[in-house]
Amino acid sequence: MRRVGIVGAGAISRTHADRWQRMPGVDLVGFYDIVEASARRAVEQFGGTVFSSLHALLDAVDYVDVCAPGTAHAEPVIAALEAGTPTVCEKPLANSVADCARIVDAAERSGTPLFVAMVVRFFPQFAKAKHVLDSGAIGAPGVIRTVRSGSYPHPGAGWRSGVANTGYYADFSQSGGVLLDLCVHDIDYQRWCFGEIERVFARGMMFAGKEPKDHALLTIRFANGAVGHIEGSWAYPRGRFCTRIEIAGTGGIIEWDSRAQQPLEISIETEDGILSASSSSPTAPQDDPYYAELAHFVTCTEAKTPYLVSPYDGLMAVKVSRAAIESLRTGKAVAINRA
Amino acid sequence: MTTQSKVLSDPAVFEAEQALVAPPEGVADIRLGLFSFAHLHASSYAHYVSQMPGVALAGVYDDDLERGRRAADTYDIPYFEQAERLLAEELDGAVICSENAAHAPLALQAAGHVRSILCEKPIATTVSDGQAMIDRCRETGTQLQIAFPMRFSPPVMELKRKLDTGILGEMYSVKCTNHGSMPGGWFADPKLAGGGAVIDHTVHVIDLLRWLWNTEVEEVYAEVGHELLHPGLGIDDVGLLSFRLTNGVFGTLDTSWSRPPSYPTWGDVKLDILGEQGMICVDAFEQNLQVSSDKAGKTSWVHWGSSGDEGLMADFVAMIRTGREASISGEDGQRALEVALAAYESARRAEPVRLSP
Numbered sequence: 001m002r003r004v005g006i007v008g009a010g011a012i013s014r015t016h017a018d019r020w021q022r023m024p025g026v027d028l029v030g031f032y033d034i035v036e037a038s039a040r041r042a043v044e045q046f047g048g049t050v051f052s053s054l055h056a057l058l059d060a061v062d063y064v065d066v067c068a069p070g071t072a073h074a075e076p077v078i079a080a081l082e083a084g085t086p087t088v089c090e091k092p093l094a095n096s097v098a099d100c101a102r103i104v105d106a107a108e109r110s111g112t113p114l115f116v117a118m119v120v121r122f123f124p125q126f127a128k129a130k131h132v133l134d135s136g137a138i139g140a141p142g143v144i145r146t147v148r149s150g151s152y153p154h155p156g157a158g159w160r161s162g163v164a165n166t167g168y169y170a171d172f173s174q175s176g177g178v179l180l181d182l183c184v185h186d187i188d189y190q191r192w193c194f195g196e197i198e199r200v201f202a203r204g205m206m207f208a209g210k211e212p213k214d215h216a217l218l219t220i221r222f223a224n225g226a227v228g229h230i231e232g233s234w235a236y237p238r239g240r241f242c243t244r245i246e247i248a249g250t251g252g253i254i255e256w257d258s259r260a261q262q263p264l265e266i267s268i269e270t271e272d273g274i275l276s277a278s279s280s281s282p283t284a285p286q287d288d289p290y291y292a293e294l295a296h297f298v299t300c301t302e303a304k305t306p307y308l309v310s311p312y313d314g315l316m317a318v319k320v321s322r323a324a325i326e327s328l329r330t331g332k333a334v335a336i337n338r339a
Numbered sequence: 340m341t342t343q344s345k346v347l348s349d350p351a352v353f354e355a356e357q358a359l360v361a362p363p364e365g366v367a368d369i370r371l372g373l374f375s376f377a378h379l380h381a382s383s384y385a386h387y388v389s390q391m392p393g394v395a396l397a398g399v400y401d402d403d404l405e406r407g408r409r410a411a412d413t414y415d416i417p418y419f420e421q422a423e424r425l426l427a428e429e430l431d432g433a434v435i436c437s438e439n440a441a442h443a444p445l446a447l448q449a450a451g452h453v454r455s456i457l458c459e460k461p462i463a464t465t466v467s468d469g470q471a472m473i474d475r476c477r478e479t480g481t482q483l484q485i486a487f488p489m490r491f492s493p494p495v496m497e498l499k500r501k502l503d504t505g506i507l508g509e510m511y512s513v514k515c516t517n518h519g520s521m522p523g524g525w526f527a528d529p530k531l532a533g534g535g536a537v538i539d540h541t542v543h544v545i546d547l548l549r550w551l552w553n554t555e556v557e558e559v560y561a562e563v564g565h566e567l568l569h570p571g572l573g574i575d576d577v578g579l580l581s582f583r584l585t586n587g588v589f590g591t592l593d594t595s596w597s598r599p600p601s602y603p604t605w606g607d608v609k610l611d612i613l614g615e616q617g618m619i620c621v622d623a624f625e626q627n628l629q630v631s632s633d634k635a636g637k638t639s640w641v642h643w644g645s646s647g648d649e650g651l652m653a654d655f656v657a658m659i660r661t662g663r664e665a666s667i668s669g670e671d672g673q674r675a676l677e678v679a680l681a682a683y684e685s686a687r688r689a690e691p692v693r694l695s696p
Contacts, residue, residue: 142568143577143597199689201560203581203589205511215512215613217591219562219579227562227579229593231514237617248597250568333560333689 001027002298005061007054007076008068009033009042011153012090016065016117017046019291026298032057034072058083063301065294069168070095070180077114078106086113086301088294092184093314095176097322100315107311115297115307116314120185121192122289122296125256129245130193132254139251141194141226146186149233150241152212169234170212177206177214179328180321182232187220187324188309188317190230193247196223197316201333202324205235218324367395369659372430374422374437374445375401376410377525378459380486380648381436387652388434389414394656400425402441426452431659435459438531439538443468451479455659457651459486461542461679462672464533469676473669484655484665485672487546489608491650492623498610499551507614510552513590514613515544519606521596527574535574537563537682540594542675543608546667549674554586556678558693563686568597580682585696603629604640623647 004020006013009031020028030048033039039050051057054076058064064080065088066073073094080087081103093116094100107114120126133141153169169175179202191197197220204216215235220228236242245256262279270276285291300307316338323334362368371394373385388394398417401407411418419425422445426433432455435445443463446456456476462485463469476483489495517540525531526539545556564577578594598606608623626644631637654666677694685692 138599140570142564143579143593143595145593201562201581201691203512203583203591210511217512217514217581217589219560219581219591221562225564226567227564227577229579229591233613235511235613240618248568248595248599250570252599252601253597331691333691 001025002062003027003029003060004063004065005029005048005051005057006031006042007033007057007064007066008072008090009035009038010067010069013042013067014045015290016067016088016090016294017042019288019294020065021046022285022291023295023298029060030057033068054079058085061085063088063297066090069174070176071174074099074102077103081106081110081112081114084110084112086115086297088115088117088297089314090117091119091188091314092176092180092318092321093311094318095174095180097315097319100318104311104315113301113307114311115293115300116309116311117293117297118185118188118309118313118317119289119293120189121308122292124283124287124289126189126245129247129254129256130189133193133247133249137252138247138249138254140249141222141224141247142250143227143229143246143248144190144194145229145244145246146189147231147242147244148182148186149215149231149236149243151236151238152214152234172206172211172214176321176325177204178216178232178234179204179206179218179324180318182234183216183218183230183324184317184321186230186232187218187320188313190220190228191313191316191320194222194224194226194228196338197221197320197336198223199333199335200320200324200327202327204328206325206328210235216324216328220320362393364392366393368393369431369656370395370397370429371432371434372397372425372428372453373399373410374425374433374435374449375441376406376436377401377403377438377441378436379522380459380488381410381434382413383646383648384434384436384457384486384652385410385414387646387649388656391652391656397428397430398425402437422448431455432457432655434655438525438528439533440464440468440531443472446472446483447475450475450481450483453481454662455482455484455655455665457484457486457655458672460546460672461533461538461676462669463676464538466673466677466680469669469673473673476669482658482662482665483669484658485546485667485669486651487543487667487671487675488647488651489543489547489623490550490647490667491654492608492647493645494621494623494625495547495608495647498612498619498621501619502551502612506616507612507619508616510586510588510612510614512613513548513588514611515548515590515592516607516609517541517544517592517594518598519596520598520600520602521569521572521576527572529574532574534679534683535565535572536576536594536596537561537578537580538676538679539596541578541580541592541679541682542672544592544610545675545678546671547610548584548590549671552584552586552588554584554588555674555696556582556681556694557585558583558691559678559681559685560691561682561685563683564595568595575683578682580678581691582678601637603638604642
């Protein structure tokens with residue numbers, strides 16, 4: 001039995017806790033949060049212990065899963081690495097490039113395995129698109145476009161208990177707005193598909209004074225000459241969340257749209273004659289992307305094989321996100337330093 | 340320009356014009372000459388005008404003898420080896436669908452011989468050519484209309500009506516695509532086309548944005564890819580424009596020829612407009628049948644929606660009948676061309692380019 005402890009008890013922490021609980025061979029032993037009440041509420045739901053300090057948690061676990069906000073990753077991640085505890089770090093690796101560099105440095109120095117939870121690589125449609133691209137079915141890479149757009153993450157049903165603090169996202173100086181919180185997924189995915197990024201140019205609403213709404217359109221140039229486009233939004237109308245993939249190559253194109261026809265559609269005529277409609281796209285439990293990424297962490301850690309996402313990948317995604325923010329600020333294209 | 344946008348932003352005016360009484364059957368009051376079938380749109384334009392009451396097609400000029408004869412046969416009209424011969428046929432209007440670089444010489448030749456010219460987009464391959472066309476038409480009292488048929492696409496017209504109601508509140512952003520298949524032929528010849536995917540597919544959407552909001556492009560940044568999707572093509576086939584408009588809206592436009600031959604359709608024109616109160620997404624060519632054919636060896640989308648080309652030609656004919664200003668002027672064509680050329684400049688310099696107001 002492997003013992004896992006979670007640092008941070010916000011929204012993503014609950015998603016991870018739910019997957020850890022289902023995973024055979026893993027025991028979720030508890031939570032540590034700087035706000036003890038948050039950890040206590042998480043324990044009420046998922047069981048385990050409320051740890052009074054980070055070190056108390058590290059002493060009691062085989063793995064640690066850091067789900068604190070990006071501004072608070074460096075301290076627990078570095079402490080865990082130095083303690084020799086294999087670590088999952090939620091994305092973004094950290095909110096600043098400097099913190100990311102410190103973490104990468106600690107991982108290299110300690111030799112402790114560090115997995116950056118870039119979950120989009122584990123979404124089955126995104127993973128399959130990369131697989132098809134790599135198979136050569138559409139030829140050499142040309143243009144990649146992805147979308148990750150919805151409304152501002154207002155507290156949902158599971159959040160109203162007070163565990164999550166959504167104010168964090170609305171403070172762009174903390175969260176980095178959509179460029180750091182959302183687009184970091186697409187930057188990582190596109191970099192995974194097309195390779196290193198040479199420069200980025202961004203337009204967006206981060207500095208438009210419309211908080212918590214934010215919206216960004218990025219153009220990317222890859223080192224191999226290919227180009228990319230990313231839309232990330234917290235300004236869509238509620239209920240209109242959408243993700244998209246489009247990859248064009250020299251011999252074909254791959255497309256997927258979350259708003260296309262779903263495999264399961266339910267239409268019920270209610271007594272007052274109003275149509276109640278819903279649709280979904282069910283997958284097997286092991287293909288759930290959050291389960292898959294955490295299971296991948298366990299498998300690779302036990303087998304001592306490299307993770308699909310390296311600490312350097314985590315660093316580069318943040319570097320490009322930060323460069324995009326700089327582009328917004330300066331109105332210029334920003335070159336990416338890959339050193 | 341205010342009069343122009345007034346004509347088209349008011350559907351009642353447009354519809355009233357369409358209802359103008361045509362002459363009695365068999366009598367033509369308008370004679371049109373077709374100048375070159377180099378651009379594929381020529382066939383579509385010719386098809387629609389050939390069916391309009393009161394319109395007679397006087398003939399086809401084309402510097403490609405075989406292409407010209409084939410077109411002339413299709414409509415059962417004379418073929419002219421020289422443009423001036425067709426211009427001597429007492430034409431009311433000239434429809435120019437030559438290679439982009441030949442727009443200017445043909446328009447300069449036709450101005451004064453005809454009252455009205457419909458010129459395929461882009462207006463020209465250089466700003467100076469476009470300006471020469473505008474100037475000559477003004478001097479000779481010739482109406483110059485640029486062929487931007489997307490303004491007559493019914494889903495796009497409905498978008499304009501909705502936007503004009505102010506339904507979105509403050510406007511934030513617009514994400515656009517005008518993807519296409521690689522058209523080949525002279526479209527990939529820099530001398531004749533003036534550029535590749537960027538000049539080919541920037542102008543339609545930029546014209547729509549200018550028209551929708553009565554605005555201009557203030558600044559453009561572009562990533563342009565040469566032979567990225569078609570090795571050996573010798574011209575740009577990928578374009579990603581990032582722009583800011585004078586009305587404060589920012590956006591992007593993908594002009595890439597990224598639809599392979601195996602794709603079910605030629606491409607798309609899409610606009611996702613985001614505002615304070617919500618969003619409106621238009622996919623102008625979404626009205627399709629899906630047809631799977633063993634003969635074709637693939638699945639295709641067959642468009643059943645209304646054609647913007649038909650509206651464009653009806654508007655052109657109405658302009659000739661009424662003598663009013665062109666609804667899409669040479670200046671409109673020029674502004675769209677300037678954005679495409681600025682995109683190329685931006686890509687060369689890897690920095691945003693400001694357009695002169």
